[in-house]
Amino acid sequence: MEKFRTLNSKVLPLDRVNVDTDQIIPKQFLKRIERTGYGEFLFFDWRKDPAFGLNNPRYQGAKILVAARNFGCGSSREHAAWALGDHGFRCVIAPSFADIFHSNAGKNGILLVTLPEGQVQTLLDRAANTDNYQLTVSLEENTIRDAHGFSTTFAIDPFRRDCLREGLDDIGLTLRHASELDNFEKRHDAAFWVAPRTGESANA
Amino acid sequence: MAGKPKTLFEKVWESHIVAEPQGEPTLLYIDLHLIHEVTSPQAFDGLRLAGRKVRRTDRSIATVDHNVPTTANRLVIEDPIAAKQIETLRKNCAEFGVELYDVESPRQGIVHVIGPELGLTKPGMTIVCGDSHTSTHGALGALAFGIGTSEVEHVLATQCLPQSRPKTFRIAVEGELAEGVTAKDIVLGIIGRIGTDGATGYVIEYAGSAIRSLSMEGRMTVCNMSIEAGARAGMIAPDETTFAWLKGRPFAPQGAAWDQAVAEWRKLASDPDAQYDRELIIPAIEIEPFVTWGTNPGMVVSITGQVPDPAAAQSDADRRAWTRALEYMDLKAGTPIEEIAIDRVFIGSCTNSRIEDLRAAAKVVAGHHVHPTVRAMVVPGSQLVKAQAEKEGLHVIFKDAGFEWREPGCSMCLGMNPDILQPGERCASTSNRNFEGRQGSGGRTHLVSPMMAAAAAILGRFTDVRTWEFRQSEVPA
Ligand code: SF4
Numbered sequence: 001m002e003k004f005r006t007l008n009s010k011v012l013p014l015d016r017v018n019v020d021t022d023q024i025i026p027k028q029f030l031k032r033i034e035r036t037g038y039g040e041f042l043f044f045d046w047r048k049d050p051a052f053g054l055n056n057p058r059y060q061g062a063k064i065l066v067a068a069r070n071f072g073c074g075s076s077r078e079h080a081a082w083a084l085g086d087h088g089f090r091c092v093i094a095p096s097f098a099d100i101f102h103s104n105a106g107k108n109g110i111l112l113v114t115l116p117e118g119q120v121q122t123l124l125d126r127a128a129n130t131d132n133y134q135l136t137v138s139l140e141e142n143t144i145r146d147a148h149g150f151s152t153t154f155a156i157d158p159f160r161r162d163c164l165r166e167g168l169d170d171i172g173l174t175l176r177h178a179s180e181l182d183n184f185e186k187r188h189d190a191a192f193w194v195a196p197r198t199g200e201s202a203n204a
Numbered sequence: 205m206a207g208k209p210k211t212l213f214e215k216v217w218e219s220h221i222v223a224e225p226q227g228e229p230t231l232l233y234i235d236l237h238l239i240h241e242v243t244s245p246q247a248f249d250g251l252r253l254a255g256r257k258v259r260r261t262d263r264s265i266a267t268v269d270h271n272v273p274t275t276a277n278r279l280v281i282e283d284p285i286a287a288k289q290i291e292t293l294r295k296n297c298a299e300f301g302v303e304l305y306d307v308e309s310p311r312q313g314i315v316h317v318i319g320p321e322l323g324l325t326k327p328g329m330t331i332v333c334g335d336s337h338t339s340t341h342g343a344l345g346a347l348a349f350g351i352g353t354s355e356v357e358h359v360l361a362t363q364c365l366p367q368s369r370p371k372t373f374r375i376a377v378e379g380e381l382a383e384g385v386t387a388k389d390i391v392l393g394i395i396g397r398i399g400t401d402g403a404t405g406y407v408i409e410y411a412g413s414a415i416r417s418l419s420m421e422g423r424m425t426v427c428n429m430s431i432e433a434g435a436r437a438g439m440i441a442p443d444e445t446t447f448a449w450l451k452g453r454p455f456a457p458q459g460a461a462w463d464q465a466v467a468e469w470r471k472l473a474s475d476p477d478a479q480y481d482r483e484l485i486i487p488a489i490e491i492e493p494f495v496t497w498g499t500n501p502g503m504v505v506s507i508t509g510q511v512p513d514p515a516a517a518q519s520d521a522d523r524r525a526w527t528r529a530l531e532y533m534d535l536k537a538g539t540p541i542e543e544i545a546i547d548r549v550f551i552g553s554c555t556n557s558r559i560e561d562l563r564a565a566a567k568v569v570a571g572h573h574v575h576p577t578v579r580a581m582v583v584p585g586s587q588l589v590k591a592q593a594e595k596e597g598l599h600v601i602f603k604d605a606g607f608e609w610r611e612p613g614c615s616m617c618l619g620m621n622p623d624i625l626q627p628g629e630r631c632a633s634t635s636n637r638n639f640e641g642r643q644g645s646g647g648r649t650h651l652v653s654p655m656m657a658a659a660a661a662i663l664g665r666f667t668d669v670r671t672w673e674f675r676q677s678e679v680p681a
Contacts, residue, residue, distance in 0.1 A: 016525065017521045018525065020637075022641065022642050023639065027620045030242050030243075031242070031283070032289075033246065033289055034246070035353075045641050069521065073434060074431075074639060075336050075637075076335055076336040076352055077352075078243070078354060096401060096404065098401070099405065100336060100350055104353075107352065107355070159227055170358055170366060171361050173366070174358065177222060177223040177225070177231055180222055180223045180231075181222050181233075181362065181364060185233070188220075192461060192465070193327075193328065193457065193468045194328055194330075197262060197324070197455050198455065198457045199453070199457065
């Protein structure tokens with residue numbers, strides 16, 4: 001996973017609430033068995049509208065997306081994070097995110113920043129109305145700044161921050177606890193009422 | 205027992221803690237991992253790349269549901285990409301030793317239907333699946349949640365997951381539901397009230413007399429849609445209804461083991477003085493047959509109501525979202541819901557494709573005929589549901605009335621297979637998501653209960669099922 005330290009980029013504003021993962025990547029692209037190649041299908045249906053931000057040359061190359069409340073709700077499809085990442089997005093800023101999307105984004109090196117509605121609105125307005133609007137997101141000091149006086153710090157879970165900064169692999173982290181896992185499993189397996197297959201016909 | 209009173213969630217969570225590393229998420233053990241074709245190929249690839257095995261094949265079960273055709277000849281998948289995805293699951297299951305209920309298996313079906321009906325899902329378990337509606341399994345008192353593909357790989361490799369502890373939210377529905385008002389209406393009512401992000405960060409525990417008196421099928425419908433309120437999971441304490449329903453299922457414990465299991469499961473219910481982070485009480489009398497009017501499951505209105513006016517929205521952002529939704533849905537503010545005509549009806553999905561859902565719909569349909577301008581289909585949730593329904597003669601009622609009677613799968617819930625809406629078509633659907641394009645690009649979805657969908661199929665428009673004229677009483681209750 002690519003490490004996330006500091007990012008300076010143009011900003012794509014997406015002033016919509018409850019952007020669901022069906023919009024981020026529609027179902028017809030979930031049939032693929034690869035992890036890559038989803039970028040061109042990002043916001044597939046919305047993109048058919050020539051006025052949609054992703055089609056606007058002024059936002060070309062944006063790696064930061066700013067959206068309204070409850071971004072990434074709905075389906076658990078990690079394809080949504082893959083599509084954003086594949087298109088080049090490394091950071092999404094919004095007042096709130098859906099839980100599963102939050103976790104999927106982190107696993108793909110995409111930083112999600114939660115800011116108060118007022119600040120997000122400022123960023124949405126500035127991105128829409130300022131030529132070549134850029135933000136600098138720093139995971140060294142947990143700050144977001146623009147060249148027009150916007151500056152804020154953001155809160156992030158320290159563990160998530162470390163994982164993003166170092167590009168850590170979750171499975172590797174879990175395997176540090178291999179002996180605890182072995183011990184737990186031995187005890188737990190004895191509790192048959194939580195075993196998946198205990199009926200007589202289990203092998204039928 | 206001494207000590208702090210605990211909630212159902214806390215009991216299940218705490219009995220699955222493998223490790224609690226300082227400053228990191230808890231490592232939670234996973235009892236059951238359900239796998240399907242869409243969210244697993246990249247996870248198995250990851251295992252192969254890293255030279256890892258599936259840690260517990262006996263805690264993993266796979267089936268095909270999202271992509272499969274629901275027409276009679278299911279072995280022919282015309283879409284080569286979908287066919288390849290299913291073939292990939294077959295290869296992965298064979299290579300890694302995971303049991304697969306393939307299209308021809310009598311146990312095939314939607315993951316969230318087959319887990320409980322086979323008795324794989326049991327109270328007190330932790331269950332995950334690369335699908336957000338895994339919350340369904342919480343109806344049996346399990347902690348069950350949807351995960352992404354990286355997490356699927358993580359569970360395959362380690363049988364556990366790092367998880368930060370969610371908060372708890374008790375929603376009690378108190379009182380008796382009116383005739384014709386169902387579990388689907390309860391959950392639509394809840395989402396309509398708290399919004400699609402109303403429970404983000406929480407695990408919901410559903411309680412109260414209206415929940416207690418639901419059947420297991422009804423409880424599954426409620427827990428299924430927890431994710432549509434943003435919740436991590438939904439749970440209902442196991443009780444006599446749960447035990448009676450589970451007993452004798454293929455993977456349920458048997459004999460003395462059953463009694464011992466039930467004794468353990470009885471301890472799971474929340475302690476009387478347990479504390480929740482949030483609580484909400486809803487009088488059952490406020491639950492009516494609901495219909496969604498917009499493009500997310502929180503845009504809910506009573507069947508006796510009207511399409512809302514964006515002018516009434518609480519914020520500018522909502523006003524724009526409502527306006528956009530009305531435009532997409534091609535609806536005008538103020539239109540009575542009962543005047544909205546529909547083109548299609550879909551009875552199915554992991555929300556409402558179980559035997560009781562089909563019985564309820566059949567009871568409405570019996571003796572009537574589908575409206576001439578409507579195309580209606582019933583897609584049972586699993587082979588077992590289909591077989592049971594056919595045993596009870598429900599398929600005859602549906603077919604006589606002009607419904608298509610299909611093979612099990614996700615079907616038009618998300619239209620990954622050929623079952624889709626055409627642009628502009630309007631559908632009364634028993635599924636769980638009315639997002640733009642969910643059932644087909646340009647398609648318009650109204651979420652309703654199976655009874656409401658069945659009645660809409662007959663009249664060609666929405667109607668209040670509480671006033672329905674039932675024609676035949678010999679339909680199984
Ligand atoms: S029926 Fe619909 S919601 Fe349920 S698992 Fe299938 S696609 Fe997902």
